[in-house]
Amino acid sequence: MRRCRVRAAVADDYGAPDVLEVREVDDPKVGPDYALVRVHAASINPVDYKIVEGGLDAAFPVIWPLITGWDVAGEVVGVGPAVRHVEPGQAVFGYARKxxxxxxxxAEQVAVPARGIAPAPRQLDAVAASCLPLAGMTAWQALVEDLEVGRGDTVLIHAATGGVGHLATQIALARGARVVGTCREANHDVLRELGGEPVTYGEGLADRVREVAPDGVDAVADFSPQGSLAASDPVLRSPGRVVSVRDPQAAYERGGTYVFVRPDVDHLRSLAELADAGRLAPRVQSVHELADVRAAVAEASEGTVRGKVVLRVE
Incomplete structure (x- = not known):
């Protein structure tokens, strides 16, 4: 039987953004515990362009032609018989990692495992909702599960205005913590608008942190691509309350944890609740049409993004 065709951004080999092209592919197969989603928007994360470059080749089996992207917001088209918490016609968002x-x-359609999809926040459009799953759950699992950040804590967040960091800042504040965040000086006002207290990266960081937090910090969350745990050692007053998304060994040496975000329906629901309460708002730097995927990926990989770059699909 001939299958339907959908448009997708695909690559036939690893490489720079110019290996991507938009063309028709077979529509996704939907397993018993999957939901078929009509994609309205898909945000771009660093892992996405690393996949295109071949950076996860040793960690995951690859299906060619390669269609990347783990974040999605859209509408349920159909569900497998084991899916009970979302239904056709419903607006959803999810972390479609397999x-x-x-x-x-x-792509215009994607099959999403049931463990990674939930009803979308009512107060966010699809573009904004697509920015939450991967980055938001990374922040949630780091701050809430691992660091147990709460009222009275002072937490140092590295890369506090980045894709994960700007959400982590808001989550920590929503839980009653104080946030001191590292970022470029050009982003200091952005962090202040979020409610954090900015300090600049680089030599002398510990002294600058002490200027705003003389007694040091209770926990450190490192979302920096370069890894910044070593620079935090002099100001951390609670040994072991460290987490990194970049450097597992550095985290383990300090008695902390490493986060590689996992799909979790309850965590998605928690993010949606914060968004609907006005406590969590993704920053969108730019929106590109699917046909402009090469430019979108090039922009997202520049390393100076404030918030997220998003592909609008339908």
């Missing part, structure tokens, strides 16, 4: 790469969200 046990392989190659059937991702940069």
């Amino acid at each position: 046990d392989f790469v190659g059937a991702g969200t940069w």
Whole structure:
């Protein structure tokens, strides 16, 4: 039987953004515990362009042609018989990570495992909602599960205006913590608008942190691409309350944890609740049409993004 065709951004080999092209592919197959989603928007994360470059080749099996993308917001088209918490016609958002790469969200339709999808926040449009799953759950799992950040804590967040960091800042504040965040000086006002207290990266960081937090900090969350735990050692007053998304060994040496975000329906629901309460708002730097995927990926990989770059699909 001939299958339907959908448009997707695909690559036939690893490489720079110019290996991507938009063309028709077979529509996704939907397993018993999957939901088929009509994609309205898909945000771009660093892992996405690393997949295109071949950076996860040793970690995941790959299906060719390669369709990347793990974040999605859209509408449920259909569900497998084991899916009970979302239904056709419902607005959803999700983290569509599978046990392989190659059937991702940069397409008109995507099959999403039930463990990674939930009803979308009512107060966010699809573009904004697509920014939450991967980055928001990374922040949630780091701050809430691992660091147990709460009222009375002072937490140092590295890369506090980045894709994960700007959400982590808001989550920590919503839980009653005080946030001191590292970022470029050009982003200091951005962090102040979020409610954090900015300090600049680089030599002398510990002294600058002490200027705003003389007694040091209770916890450190490192979302910096370069890894910044060593610079935090002099100001951390609670040994072991450290987490990194960049450097597992550095985190383990300090008695902390490493986060590679996992799909979790309850965590998605928690993010949606914060968004609907006005406590969590993704920053969108730019929106590109699917046909402009090369430019979108090039922009997202520049390393100076404030918030998220998003592909609008439908």
